[in-house]
Amino acid sequence: MDGYGFKNGDLLTRGRAVFALVVHFTVLPDHLEAFDTLVSDTLAQIVLHEPGTLVYLSHQRAERPYERVFYECYQNEKSFEAHEAQAHTIRFLHERSQYLAGPPDVWRLDSLDGLIRGEPRAR
DSSP states (O other): OOTTSOOGGGOOSTTSOOEEEEEEEEBOGGGHHHHHHHHHHHHHHHHHHOTTEEEEEEEEETTEEEEEEEEEEESSHHHHHHHHHSHHHHHHHHHGGGGBSSOOEEEEEEOOSOOOOOOOOOO
């Protein structure tokens, strides 16, 4: 452990590029539950089948309850491509449009430096 209490394996991004995305969705008001269920179903499969997916979080802003923001980190672009090729991801990409007010806004991010602890996170 270092002086901050982190194990060496926790420092994953220093000197290594992590492939990351931020995706913003506007969900139709009467489809929030269905969209969130689709996300949960997809996440369960990501946990089982995607060791290269480091972070996959769905966020909500209290002042905009119909919006969802995903933050996704992958070990590298190859891990992201593996994610995109999974049956559960293809299902999500195909089914999500019926729940959305429009196309998602996707930002590709280049990592500079950071820390990932590798522990599951939930609200």
